[in-house]
Amino acid sequence: MATTPLIEAENLAVKYPEGDLALFDVTFSIDSTTFMAIIGPNGSGKTTLLKAMLGLLKPTDGFIRVLGFDAKREYKMIRKMVRYVPQRDQIKATVPMKVKDIVLMGRLLKKPPLRVASGKDVQIAKDALRRVDLENLWNHPFPELSGGQRQRVLVARALATEGQIMMLDEPLSGADHDSQVLIVEALQEYYNENQVNIIMVTHDLNPIHTLVKDVLMLNRTVMGIGHPCAVMDLELLRQVYGPSAKIVELAGHKYCITGDSGFDHHDH
Numbered sequence: 001m002a003t004t005p006l007i008e009a010e011n012l013a014v015k016y017p018e019g020d021l022a023l024f025d026v027t028f029s030i031d032s033t034t035f036m037a038i039i040g041p042n043g044s045g046k047t048t049l050l051k052a053m054l055g056l057l058k059p060t061d062g063f064i065r066v067l068g069f070d071a072k073r074e075y076k077m078i079r080k081m082v083r084y085v086p087q088r089d090q091i092k093a094t095v096p097m098k099v100k101d102i103v104l105m106g107r108l109l110k111k112p113p114l115r116v117a118s119g120k121d122v123q124i125a126k127d128a129l130r131r132v133d134l135e136n137l138w139n140h141p142f143p144e145l146s147g148g149q150r151q152r153v154l155v156a157r158a159l160a161t162e163g164q165i166m167m168l169d170e171p172l173s174g175a176d177h178d179s180q181v182l183i184v185e186a187l188q189e190y191y192n193e194n195q196v197n198i199i200m201v202t203h204d205l206n207p208i209h210t211l212v213k214d215v216l217m218l219n220r221t222v223m224g225i226g227h228p229c230a231v232m233d234l235e236l237l238r239q240v241y242g243p244s245a246k247i248v249e250l251a252g253h254k255y256c257i258t259g260d261s262g263f264d265h266h267d268h
């Protein structure tokens with residue numbers, strides 16, 4: 001039986017008004033249900049692709065559909081289904097809110113006005129915070145948290161929100177190692193327990209390559225797609241990241257070393 005793909009793009013091109021083509025000739029299809037990673041160097045169009053899925057950027061050519069809905073025309077339906085965690089630099093860390101307000105916001109925004117949190121909302125929000133090991137910071141001011149804690153709160157907000165697709169743009173960037181591990185484990189646990197799709201943009205596949213089902217490698221167009229092992233190919237990595245890219249094997253797992261992502265790479 002044919003099922004509707006999670007994401008289907010055909011000849012998709014996206015151009016910023018003030019720029020060159022950020023994406024061109026993007027054609028791929030990914031089946032539901034999946035935990036998928038979108039990888040590629042800086043500027044390869046990863047964020048642009050997520051925004052195209054959400055209808056925040058319109059295709060200059062081709063189309064992209066999310067569970068059958070056209071992102072250009074039917075973006076309202078898509079946004080109802082999606083819980084989106086934007087890239088860190090797009091969120092102000094100074095918002096004078098408490099952790100609980102941030103986590104509850106995802107649920108409240110999907111309700112009609114006069115948005116009041118019910119007992120169930122609070123319970124779900126607390127459970128989401130527990131998954132990232134921050135339930136004790138429920139009443140804590142958000143701006144006082146470390147970068148890694150803030151990322152964990154934003155992931156908790158996505159976990160607490162309704163919608164069958166989770167889109168996270170570089171949720172590990174700017175997070176300390178322990179926070180990275182907590183985020184990855186929380187997403188994995190949530191994915192295993194719930195029939196949700198997770199689409200995670202990352203410039204470093206290493207922390208998640210043993211968990212994800214599909215990988216899309218971008219460099220303004222599709223460079224590779226498939227099982228993580230299929231894109232962990234030396235030829236392909238060097239083509240995308242340059243000649244110094246390497247693959248090493250440790251304890252039965254392959255790891256990529258690229259200019260963008262090394263073993264001890266942190267964003268600060």
Ligand SMILES: Nc1ncnc2c1ncn2[C@@H]1O[C@H](COP(=O)(O)OP(=O)(O)O)[C@@H](O)[C@H]1O
Binds near residue numbers: 017019022047
């Ligand atoms: N608002 C914008 N205006 C013009 N060009 C942009 C804008 N945002 C991104 N770009 C360009 O589009 C390309 C892809 O960007 P982006 O999708 O953010 O890449 P990534 O998320 O993979 O780092 C880059 O060359 C970037 O400079």
Ligand SMILES: [Mg+2]
Binds near residue numbers: 047048087169
């Ligand atoms: Mg980006």
